[in-house]
Amino acid sequence: MYNALIYKEWLKIRWAFWGMTLLSLLILTYVLLNIAYGMESVGPKNFWGFVILMNYPFFTDIQYIPVLAGIVLAFAQFSPEMNSSRLKLTMHLPAKENTLLFQMISIGFFLLLGLFILISVLVGTISGFYFPKEVVSFVLNTSFSWSIGGLVAYFLSAAIIIEPVWSRRLVLIPFSLGFLDLFISTGNPHYQLEVFFLFSGLLTSVLILLPAYHFKRGI
Amino acid sequence: MLIKISRIVCLLLIVFVASIYIPKYYWLKFEKNIRRPMVYYSPVNHEFLISKLAGKEMFYVDRKGNKYDRDQFENLTPLLNYRQLISVGKLPDSLNGVALNIESIRLNNIMLRVTTDEIDVKPIQLFPLFESRSGRVRLEMPDDYFRITDRFEFLDCQTNSINQDKTNLFTDALSKEKFSFPAKMISGNPNYKKPFDEGYFVLDSKNKLYHIKMVKGKPLCVFTNIPDSLDIVYMNINETPLREFYGFLFTKQGEAYLISYDNYKLIKLPLDNFDMQKENFSVIGDMFYRTISLTSAKSIRTIVTDRNYRVVDRYEDFWPGNYEMPAGAVAATIFPFALRLGDASSSFSNFYFRFSGIQSLLISIVLTILTYLILRNRKISFKKGWFDLIIVLCTGIFGFIAVLLVKNIDNNN
Incomplete structure (x- = not known):
C-alpha cells in the first residue's frame, strides 16, 4: 500500500517538485553567471579578495529557495487533501493514521532532501570551480541552515494546512515564522548550531500529528 | 502517545520562539543606548579628559569635575587634533620641551584597536x-x-x-x-x-x-x-x-x-585581569604617551604609560547596564530567561542564554497556580496536566503563553 500512497502523493506534487527543481537550476545558473561576471569585471584576484577577506556572499540568491520549495510542496501535497476533506478518506485506509501521515510527509521530505542535496552539490561544484576548498566549505556551512529551514518550512506548512480551525492556524503561523526565521536569517557562516538546526528541524515533523488529530476529531 | 509528543513539541516550539522574540521586542522598546565614554590623556595638563554627552552636545570633563568644550579639549590634546589646530593656527611650537612639526606628530600618532567580536x-x-x-x-x-x-x-x-x-x-x-x-x-x-x-x-x-x-x-x-x-x-x-x-x-x-x-x-603592557571576551582593547599613542583603554559594556579602564611603557596614570569608570535600570529589573522579573541568537561580543551565531535570576520565580509560581486553575476549569486532571504545570514553572510567561494557546488533548489518546 505504501507504493500506492507514494504514487498518489507523487501525482499531487510532481509539478511543484519539477517546478522548484527548475527554479533552483535557473537560480544556480544565475549564481554561476554572476561569479563569472564578477571574475571577469574586477579580475580574479580582486574577486577572491571580496570573497575571502570580506566574506562577500556571492551565493545568497539561493537563500530562500529551500523555504519556498518547502512551502510550495506542502501546499501542493496537502491543500488538495483539505478540499472537500479528502484527508478523511486517506485516514480510513487500513493502516494506522499516524503511520499514514508519516508516510505522506516522508515522501515530501525525501524529495526535498534530494532537491537540497542537489542544490548543495551544484553550489559546491560551482564554488569549487572558481574558489579553493575553504570557500566551498564557507558556502556549504552558510547554506546548511537554509536547507534545514526548507524542511522545517515543509513540516510547519503541512501542519498549518491540515489544522482545521483558523484560530489555531493563526497561533501556529506567527510562531512558525519566528522559528523559520532562525534558519533563514542566519547569513553568518560562523555559527555553531548545526546539531541544533538538524535536530530541531527534524523534530518539527512530529508537529503534523496534532492538527491531523484535530482534523480527524473535527475539533 | 504520539499525539502527546506532537503537542509537547508544539509547546516547546512556542516557548522557544517566545523566549527569543518577546524579550527582543521588549528591549526594542525599552533599551537605552548607553554611550560608552572615550578617555583621552592630555599631554598639556597631564590629566584625563573623558567625553560626555548631554543631549546632543558633547563635552569633556576631567577627574576634578572641570568641564571643557570642544575647543578647549582640542587645545589640551594638540597631538590628537593637530590638523584642526593647524587650520586655525593654534598648534603650539613645542610641547613639554619638544619641538612640534607635522611629520613627527603624524609619525608618532598610532592607533591600535580590537573589539571582542573581532577576536571571537x-x-x-x-x-x-x-x-x-x-x-x-x-x-x-x-x-x-x-x-x-x-x-x-x-x-x-x-x-x-x-x-x-x-x-x-x-x-x-x-x-x-x-x-x-x-x-x-x-x-x-x-x-x-x-x-x-x-x-x-x-x-x-x-x-x-x-x-x-x-x-x-x-x-x-x-x-x-x-x-x-x-x-x-x-x-x-x-x-x-x-x-x-x-x-x-x-x-x-x-x-x-x-x-x-x-x-x-x-x-x-601593564594590564590587570584583561578579559578579551568582554573588553574591547585600544591603544592611542603619541609622541609622549600610550593611552591603553579596556572598555566593556559597563566599564572603562584606562592606563597611560610613557614611551617606555611605564605606568604614568590610571583611570577607571563604571556605569549601569540596561539590566541595572528599571526596564532591566522589570524584564528580569517578567522573563525567567531570554535567548538570543547573536551577541555583540562574538561574530559567531549561537544561542546566548541569559538567566534572569531568582526574582522571576515569583511570577512563574503565580502563573503556575493560574495554569492549574485554568486546567481545572478545562476539566483536566493533575495527572494529565502535570507537564503543562512543569513547563510554566520552568519557563514562566513563555510556558504560560504556550499552554494557553495549545489546549490539552482529550482523554482518548
Whole structure:
C-alpha cells in the first residue's frame, strides 16, 4: 500500500517538485553567471579578495529557495487533501493514521532532501570551480541552515494546512515564522548550531500529528 | 502517545520562539543606548579628559569635575587634533620641551584597536602574501593566496590551482627553519592600502612563532624566539610607519604584548585581569604617551604609560547596564530567561542564554497556580496536566503563553 500512497502523493506534487527543481537550476545558473561576471569585471584576484577577506556572499540568491520549495510542496501535497476533506478518506485506509501521515510527509521530505542535496552539490561544484576548498566549505556551512529551514518550512506548512480551525492556524503561523526565521536569517557562516538546526528541524515533523488529530476529531 | 509528543513539541516550539522574540521586542522598546565614554590623556595638563554627552552636545570633563568644550579639549590634546589646530593656527611650537612639526606628530600618532567580536571570529584561512620590496610606492594585491596545511601552498586566483614552484620554494624555506606544519594561527594585515608590508606572523604546530614575508619573490622566514610557553590566543599585525612594533598579541592568561622591531622582543603592557571576551582593547599613542583603554559594556579602564611603557596614570569608570535600570529589573522579573541568537561580543551565531535570576520565580509560581486553575476549569486532571504545570514553572510567561494557546488533548489518546 505504501507504493500506492507514494504514487498518489507523487501525482499531487510532481509539478511543484519539477517546478522548484527548475527554479533552483535557473537560480544556480544565475549564481554561476554572476561569479563569472564578477571574475571577469574586477579580475580574479580582486574577486577572491571580496570573497575571502570580506566574506562577500556571492551565493545568497539561493537563500530562500529551500523555504519556498518547502512551502510550495506542502501546499501542493496537502491543500488538495483539505478540499472537500479528502484527508478523511486517506485516514480510513487500513493502516494506522499516524503511520499514514508519516508516510505522506516522508515522501515530501525525501524529495526535498534530494532537491537540497542537489542544490548543495551544484553550489559546491560551482564554488569549487572558481574558489579553493575553504570557500566551498564557507558556502556549504552558510547554506546548511537554509536547507534545514526548507524542511522545517515543509513540516510547519503541512501542519498549518491540515489544522482545521483558523484560530489555531493563526497561533501556529506567527510562531512558525519566528522559528523559520532562525534558519533563514542566519547569513553568518560562523555559527555553531548545526546539531541544533538538524535536530530541531527534524523534530518539527512530529508537529503534523496534532492538527491531523484535530482534523480527524473535527475539533 | 504520539499525539502527546506532537503537542509537547508544539509547546516547546512556542516557548522557544517566545523566549527569543518577546524579550527582543521588549528591549526594542525599552533599551537605552548607553554611550560608552572615550578617555583621552592630555599631554598639556597631564590629566584625563573623558567625553560626555548631554543631549546632543558633547563635552569633556576631567577627574576634578572641570568641564571643557570642544575647543578647549582640542587645545589640551594638540597631538590628537593637530590638523584642526593647524587650520586655525593654534598648534603650539613645542610641547613639554619638544619641538612640534607635522611629520613627527603624524609619525608618532598610532592607533591600535580590537573589539571582542573581532577576536571571537573564524576567518577563511587563505591569505594574500604581498611582495614586501617591490620597489613600488603602493602595494599590489598578489595573484595568489596561501594556506599553511602540511605545506605552504599558493593557490592561483586565475586557475584556482596550486602554484607548485612557489609552494615548493616556500615549503622548503620554512622546513629549513624547522617550521612544524601545519600552522595553528596566521596573522597579518591583508589590506593593500597599508604603508608597507611586514608579511605574517605564524604560529606553528609546536607553538613556535615565525615571521614570514616575501622579499623580491623569495621567502623570508625568521623564528622569532618568542617562547612557545606563551599560550598565544590572538595576534594583530598592523604596519605603522613608526616601526616600533609589528603588532600585538594576547595570551590565554589575559596578558597583552607588543611585538617590537627590536629582534621581536616582547613588550608587556601593564594590564590587570584583561578579559578579551568582554573588553574591547585600544591603544592611542603619541609622541609622549600610550593611552591603553579596556572598555566593556559597563566599564572603562584606562592606563597611560610613557614611551617606555611605564605606568604614568590610571583611570577607571563604571556605569549601569540596561539590566541595572528599571526596564532591566522589570524584564528580569517578567522573563525567567531570554535567548538570543547573536551577541555583540562574538561574530559567531549561537544561542546566548541569559538567566534572569531568582526574582522571576515569583511570577512563574503565580502563573503556575493560574495554569492549574485554568486546567481545572478545562476539566483536566493533575495527572494529565502535570507537564503543562512543569513547563510554566520552568519557563514562566513563555510556558504560560504556550499552554494557553495549545489546549490539552482529550482523554482518548
